[in-house]
Amino acid sequence: MSILGDTIVAIATAIVPEQGSVGIVRVSGPNAVSIAKNLFYSPGQIWETHKILYGYIRHPNTQKIVDEALLLLMFAPRSYTREDVVEFQCHGGIMAVQQVLQLCLEQGAKLAQPGEFTLRAFLNGRLDLTQAESISDLVGARSPQAAQLAIAGLQGKLAHPIRQLRLTCLDILAEVEARIDFEEDLPPLNQAEIQVKLEQVLADVTQILATADQGELLRSGLKVAIVGRPNVGKSSLLNAWSRSDRAIVTDLPGTTRDVVESQLVVGGIPIQVLDTAGIRETDDRVEQIGVERSRSAAQSADLILLTIDAQTGWTDADQTIYDHVKNRPVILIINKIDLVDSIAFPHPKDLAGIVKTAAAFHQGIQTLETEILKIVQTGNIQAANLELAINQRQAAALTEAKAALQQVKETIAHSLPLDFWTIDLRSAVQALGEILGEDVTESVLDRIFSRFCIGK
Secondary structure (H helix, E strand, C coil), rough: CCCCCCCEEECCCCCCCCCCCCCEEEEEEECHHHHCCCEECCCCCCCCCEEEEEEEEEECCCEEEEEEEEEEEEECCCCCCCCCCCEEEEEECCHHHHHHHHHHHHHCEEEEECCCCHHHHHCCCCCCCHHHHHHHHHCCCCCCCCCCCHHHHCCCCHHHHHHHHHHHHHHHHHHHHHHCCCCCCCCCCCCHHHHHHHHHHHHHHHHHCCCCCHHHHHHHEEEEEEEEECCHHHHHHHHHHHCCCCCCCCCCCCCCCCCCCEEEEECCCEEEEECCCCCCCCCCCHHHHHHHHHHHHHHHCCCCEEEEEECCCCCCHHHHHHHHHHHHHCEEEEEEECCCCCCCCCCCCCCCCCEEEEEEHHHHHHHHHHHHHHHHCCCCCCCCCCCCCCCCCHHHHHHHHHHHHHHHHHHHHHCCCCCHHHHHHHHHHHHHHHHHHCCCCCHHHHHHHHCCCCCC
């Protein structure tokens, strides 16, 4: 947990040798400015908030120049953390930023924990918890749509409806408790009006809950495994789909000995494509290991592309592979259609789809992507731009709120005393508050922010 009285420091940019042109060291806390003044030499320049100074970072004792740099000043409360924040903008690489980080530590700053800058922004009231989580999602976004979803969360498009639902529940709770405490002084409770409000809150909660799968798909993506016998064109399919030469392609069966991975985006959905080794019985120990890894990859995939050769059709070996993977949605890829005049052979009837390809000539890839999106949509997961989609933590809290509200309805239906109403209403208010961070434990915060990168 963050200690707000401390001054923290971290490298806030990715450090890659000989590739990064700028490296930033971020400092936040009550001593941030004094540390900067001890290290940064900028004669004749005024230290004002939201100003950039030009100068040199020097060792405070030896006066040895460490780097020529810029210094960005952001005084509280007009900063990311609502504390005094300074950023040393150094030359990229490793040595400059590492030396500046070490000098800040020697001046009394503490090394920031993962997500500690954002945690301070949350604890200081600049962000609610949904916005903080959106920042993490934005940093880790793997598609433009996922980035847009994160931006929407950062703008409060999830927080606003959740906050309104919580306020409605609080209003209902206040009315009920008032009748308990001051029954003789107030008019009777309008039960019909209360029930209408509860029905609306329940409907809104259910609608938001329905976005959980959509959000998970856009954030985490889809894992797709290409499986099949050796030399049916699995690697050619991967290369054609990814428009690269990730996999080695030869006429020799068993060329791929391990799982080859490629990252794609289809219809806004990040897709991790796994090209697996050809599955067959073999005495070659190395190939056996590849086959075992292929089977493991298939079992961990969300969707299987079972690839066969149009020339040989559906074989007993293909049936064996299918029996191993049919617990997943399977698209049958009939490859090498350029080498046959017609396609007519028996195959399983419960396939998720059939696509004909000539991977060597990049034919059929668009049809494959369309088929994948169709499967995604028929699974009640919409591949579309979203402005609101909850994550797993938020879904769990909303599920608790929904259960509590349904229990309130049951309580009213059974004409139980008002005291019983308040129990479940408080549970609903607390669950909705957990989403925003208004009722959240330290362990939950630690779990959320530990997934952030250091420096954010």
